[in-house]
Structures are given as structure tokens and as C-alpha cells.
Amino acid sequence: MQEIYRNVKRRDKTGEKRIKHVSFEKRDKTSTVPFMIPSIAGFLLFFLIPFFIVLYYSFIDNPVNKEFVAFDNYVSLLNNHAFMLSLKNTLIFSVIAVPLAVLIPLMLALFLENNIPGKSIFRTALISPLVVPVASVILIWQVVFHYNGVINVFLESIGIEAVDWFKSDFSRLVVVLLFLWKNTGYNMVLFMAALANIPVDVKEASLLDGVGPVRMFFRIKLNYLSSSIFFVTILSLINSFKVFREVYLLTGDYPYEGLYMLQHYINNTFRTLDYQKLSAAAVIICIIMTVIIAGLFVMDDKLGSSVDE
Amino acid sequence: MNKAGIRNKDKIKRIISVAISMIILGYTALMFIMPVVLTVSNSFMTKSEITANYGKVFSDSGTSAVSSYIADKVNLKIIPDKVSFGQYVTVLIKSPQYLLKFWNSVIYVVPIVIFQIAISLGASYSFARYRGPFRNTLFFVYIALMLMPYQVTLVPNYLVADWMNILNTRWSIILPGIFSPFAVFILTKTMQRIPSSIVEAAKIDGANEWQIFSKVFVPMSRNAIYSVALLLFIDYWNMVEQPLIMLQNNEDMHPLSVFLSKINAGEIGLAFAVATIYMVLPLLLFLYSEDRILEGIASSSAIKG
Numbered sequence: 304m305q306e307i308y309r310n311v312k313r314r315d316k317t318g319e320k321r322i323k324h325v326s327f328e329k330r331d332k333t334s335t336v337p338f339m340i341p342s343i344a345g346f347l348l349f350f351l352i353p354f355f356i357v358l359y360y361s362f363i364d365n366p367v368n369k370e371f372v373a374f375d376n377y378v379s380l381l382n383n384h385a386f387m388l389s390l391k392n393t394l395i396f397s398v399i400a401v402p403l404a405v406l407i408p409l410m411l412a413l414f415l416e417n418n419i420p421g422k423s424i425f426r427t428a429l430i431s432p433l434v435v436p437v438a439s440v441i442l443i444w445q446v447v448f449h450y451n452g453v454i455n456v457f458l459e460s461i462g463i464e465a466v467d468w469f470k471s472d473f474s475r476l477v478v479v480l481l482f483l484w485k486n487t488g489y490n491m492v493l494f495m496a497a498l499a500n501i502p503v504d505v506k507e508a509s510l511l512d513g514v515g516p517v518r519m520f521f522r523i524k525l526n527y528l529s530s531s532i533f534f535v536t537i538l539s540l541i542n543s544f545k546v547f548r549e550v551y552l553l554t555g556d557y558p559y560e561g562l563y564m565l566q567h568y569i570n571n572t573f574r575t576l577d578y579q580k581l582s583a584a585a586v587i588i589c590i591i592m593t594v595i596i597a598g599l600f601v602m603d604d605k606l607g608s609s610v611d612e
Numbered sequence: 613m614n615k616a617g618i619r620n621k622d623k624i625k626r627i628i629s630v631a632i633s634m635i636i637l638g639y640t641a642l643m644f645i646m647p648v649v650l651t652v653s654n655s656f657m658t659k660s661e662i663t664a665n666y667g668k669v670f671s672d673s674g675t676s677a678v679s680s681y682i683a684d685k686v687n688l689k690i691i692p693d694k695v696s697f698g699q700y701v702t703v704l705i706k707s708p709q710y711l712l713k714f715w716n717s718v719i720y721v722v723p724i725v726i727f728q729i730a731i732s733l734g735a736s737y738s739f740a741r742y743r744g745p746f747r748n749t750l751f752f753v754y755i756a757l758m759l760m761p762y763q764v765t766l767v768p769n770y771l772v773a774d775w776m777n778i779l780n781t782r783w784s785i786i787l788p789g790i791f792s793p794f795a796v797f798i799l800t801k802t803m804q805r806i807p808s809s810i811v812e813a814a815k816i817d818g819a820n821e822w823q824i825f826s827k828v829f830v831p832m833s834r835n836a837i838y839s840v841a842l843l844l845f846i847d848y849w850n851m852v853e854q855p856l857i858m859l860q861n862n863e864d865m866h867p868l869s870v871f872l873s874k875i876n877a878g879e880i881g882l883a884f885a886v887a888t889i890y891m892v893l894p895l896l897l898f899l900y901s902e903d904r905i906l907e908g909i910a911s912s913s914a915i916k917g
Contacts, residue, residue, distance in 0.1 A: 334821050335738040342735030343750070345791030350757055353768030411640065414633040421634075427902060428641035431648065434898040434905075436850045438872035439887040440647035442880070443654075446688055449669040453688045484644060489909055496910035516629070534913045537759070544761035548852040552873040565763050566853060573770070573857050585767040592760060 360582035376583040389568035397543040404539040412494035430488035470559045481549045497531035533603040655884040657692040662881035699885035717867035721848045724789035732795035740803035754793040762853040784858035802836035839908025
């Protein structure tokens, strides 16, 4: 009951709406169950039950023999060059892209907070990539970054040697840029919402005290932003695991080695339908995500607890 | 220094900070919309102009039969030499395969958006009205699943689709999409904010659960429903991962979002027109209802209670 009103409570501290109604609550336990059935049925059928089957598959030798092999599938997967490469590439990408996907939108949101002319036009332009299908702009990216493309023509005209943007380690940079192009808008909106929620009197009081913009940010705004930063980090992390989409559209099934992502590995393993590898890979990725997200939650609790209450 | 002097100094400071903000924002905003602007403007070029401008980039990957003029350097231009609707005419009249792929996208996205929301409304109602230990756990599992990348969820999805014999059919994309938990999450968060005093008032008036659901909770969540619908539309309109796996042996059913990347070099002029057609719908929806979308995004951040 308390949890239901956590959001209301924050805005409305009168406490008026926190009266308990035991009799209704008890009846609600059963009477709303039918509303949930379609969703639960589909959820169980398409996600939860097959996930346990995947877990089961990851511990047997093959779907016909069904012999228990303990961690053999995991061991062979961890010794698989392609899988480890894709895992390494995905993690490298996340480590580069996630901090940028937090910092850049945060900065842009702070700039947008200034009362500048044409604010809403800037905002719309910055958010628009969010709705544009990556597939639609991929041609322009190819024209710009191709070996014979715009950037190399420019580099050569000022006497710098051309770079193979898709088939060298620079390709990571290209994908990071595309990732930031796509994700900055969403994250910026989240930061803008958080900034808008800082009480005006807090800001005004600190202005009267003569606090400069930089100190105001670190002393005051950062406290209010901590939970958004946490959420944006999680979100960007999840999205960084989805960057396969951009890489695939840009360079196809067989990209430069440094761009071979987890989803590439999964796609290629689906071609041979090696259920054991697929299952073990899905479970490992699930564990990695869970550990990282749980870690972020713990961090957020430790850092954020002093501010929230 | 007197007070007026301080005020002047503050004014100058303020002007400088606004100017810097504007330069940085303006520059970033320009870079951000450039790919869109260029795609649209290039779609109005004639086929020979596209070939001349970008032949250097795209010719090495496919047909060598291009005998027309190719500039020796790539030439990215915003304004076409001659505005032409030729590419659109070709796409819309002479090359039906693009329209078929476009239609595929529609066929996936519309039912997923409608049914995911319909089914999620019921679940969210139930989650919002009562949160005991069982439903709390279940809700937590929904969120956990929502946070998992495709690498985790596609394997289970594939197993079920295989078992149901719907691989390489439209259903293998639509059904898992319908039961994806994103809408449940947002709508539950929205419905939890509806005060229980309203429920009680409705009950005193003799409303049953269905009436409370359909006459109180659904109308009161209207804004959130609209935002979620837009976000879902954008997400599935852009899908790539699911068709690559579920429709491995049936490329005819691929949505345009996958097919666009496979347009071969000989048809590069068409590609700009197709790309433009594909992004017009989400862009117009966005411009028409930007505030709603922003609201939806902001409410998605309520992941921690």
C-alpha cells in the first residue's frame, strides 16, 4: 500500500491519501486476477517457461540424448574464440559508449535549461534521431565514412592519410557516433525531466547566496539528478548490448573483427541451430546483465540514500 | 563598485553563457538532423545525379554495369541540381517490392502495438490495484525481463515459435511482441498513481471490477496509453534482430527496416526515396505529439518505485 503511493507522497505530503482500507484490499486480491490472465499466459508461454527450457538445454548434451553434462556447454562456450571475441567487443563498446551516452545528454540538458531563444527547436532537433529508423539514415553514414567517402576526401585534401573507417579499429568510433546519435535524445529527455523536478526555491535560494553555476551543479543539482544518472546508465548499458542493430545495418553479417558483437554470434549460431551453445550463451549473458544491473542498484542505494530521504 | 556595475557584469556574464549554450546546442542539433535532411533532399535527385555523386562509394559493392558518369570524388550535396520526383515514381509504381516490405512493417507493428497495450492494460490494472508478495515478485520478473537484451530473450522466443510451428511466419514476430512487458511496466506505474479513494467512490456507486477498469482506470491512463503506443510504434518500426532470426528462411516477409540495408548498388537512387518514405511516418507522429512522447519517456524512468 505504501509503495502504491510513493509517487503521490512525494508530491503531496498532506498524508491525507494514505488511509488504509483493509476490507477492499482483501477483496481486490482475487477480483482483479482475471485481468491479469491473458498477460501472464503469454508471458509464461513465450518468455518464462522457454527460459527455463533454455536453462535446462544448457546443462544437457543434446535435445535427443538429454544426458546431463553439468557445465560442459559453458566450458566449451568460454573456450570458443568467436563467443569470447563477441563478448569482449560488446563489453569494450559498452565501456566506451555508456559514459558518453550519460555525459553528453546531461550536458545538453543543462545547456537547454538556460533560457535561450529557440529552445524548443533545439530540443526537437536533438530528440528527433530517436524516432528516425537507423535503416533510413544508414546510406548517409556510408557516404560519409566509406573509404572513398566524404571524410576521407576531406582528410586527403588537407594532407592526412585516408582511414578505413569500417575495417579498422576506427570502426568502433563510427559505431559509437551512430549509437550516440540514436540515444542522446532519449537520455536528454530523462535528464530534462529530472532537472525540471528540482524545486524552484532551492535554485533561487542558492542563486541569492551567490552560488556560481558550476558549484550549483555539483552542490545541488547533482543530488537531485543522482537517480536519473543511475537510470540513464542502466538504460544505456542495455542499449549498448543492442548496438548490433547499427553494426548490422552499417556493415552486414560479417563485420570487421572489432565489431563482431554478441548478437552476431547468436545469429550465426542460429544458422547451425546449436541449441546447447545458444542456451549457454543466453544464460551467460543473462547472468552478466543481472550482475551489472544489481551492482548498479547497490551503488545507487549507497550513493543515493543520503539524498533521497 | 556600485550596484549598477555589478548588474552590468551579471548581464554580460549571462549573455556570454547564453551565447556559448546556443553555439554548442546549435552545432550539435545541426549535426543531429543532418543525416535526416540529407536523406530527404537526396531523395529528390535524379538517378543520374545520385550515380554521379555517390558512384565512387557504392559502385564497388555490386553491379559494374553502370556506364553513366561518375564523379571521381564523392560529392555529398544538400540541394539537388534538379528537383525530381522520379525516384518516388519508381518506388511507388514500378518497384512494388519496396511497398511490399513497407506493408510488412505495418503488418507487424500495428497488431503488436494494439494488442500489447490491450493485454497490458488488464495486467497493469491488476498490478496497480493489489500488490501482495506474489504479484510483487511477478512484477519484478516482468521488469527483469524487460531489461534483458535480445541475446537473452530471442532464444526462448525461438524455441516456442519452433514448437508452435510458426517459424518463418508473421506470427513468430507478432506473438512475442504482443507479450513483451514494456507496456505493462509503464501502465502499471501510471495506474498506481490513481488514488484508491476514486476506486472506493466507484464501488459505493455500485461499479464492478470491469466497470472500474474500463470506466475509471483506462480513461484516466489515456495519456500514458498514447505515449506507450508511440514509443512501441517507434521501437518496432525500427526492428532488426527479431526478423533476422525468426524469418531466417523467409526474406519476403522481412520488414523494410531490414530490407533497406540490402538494397544493391544499382538501386542506390531509389534507396534514398525508400528511406525517406520509411521515416516520414514516425517523424510526423513525433512532430505532431512531441510532448506526449516526452511524457512517456520521462515516466519510463520510474524503475525504482
